[in-house]
Amino acid sequence: MNIEDFLKNSILIFALTMDSFMVSFSYGASRIKISFSVVTGMNLIMSGMLGMAVWIGNGFSYFIEGRTTDILAGVLLGGMGGYQIYHSVRIRKQNTTKKTRKLNFMSGIILAMALSIDSVAVGMGAGLLEGVRWMLIAGAFLFGIFMMEIGWKLGKCCAKFYKKDLSWIGGICLLLLAFFAFW
DSSP, rough: OOOHHHHHHHHHHHHHHHHHHHHHHHHHHHHOOOOOHHHHHHHHHHHHHHHHHHHHHHHHHHSOOHHHHHHHHHHHHHHHHHHHHHHHHHHHHOOOOOOOOOOOOOHHHHHHHHHHHHHHHHHHHHSSSOHHHHHHHHHHHHHHHHHHHHHHHHHHHHTTOOOOTTTHHHHHHHEEEEEEEHH
């Protein structure tokens, strides 16, 4: 693995886990505990969907040649990045908060499926690019658990001081990756 693949995968992993961080942060700020088994189950689902999308994107890369795969990957990554930024701004303007008092395993599965929607597009885009795909999937699983645990703890600590949405950071990371795909 070269340094370029490592950096691309690291940025993708960070972008993909930012939503999980924000969800966990909001649960922590509301003092709603997410058990480690639910966190692990959620990340298994999200990483599994990412893996399937990477596999599908990799399959497409055999039929689409050369620079076309880079352009298609850039469009997919840029589209998801733009959507995340748009969604973040829209939520901030609406100023809506969901007050869930309990997160059980089934709620965690549903939440994981919702959080995986962007992973499908990102995974297909990543599958079109050259690189170490297993690192992306394993890294998303492990770093996803880390981000959810840290997000919950920080949310719990910062509940009184911080109430802003940071999900736009993941969108910026995806736009950066899209830029490099076109480069």
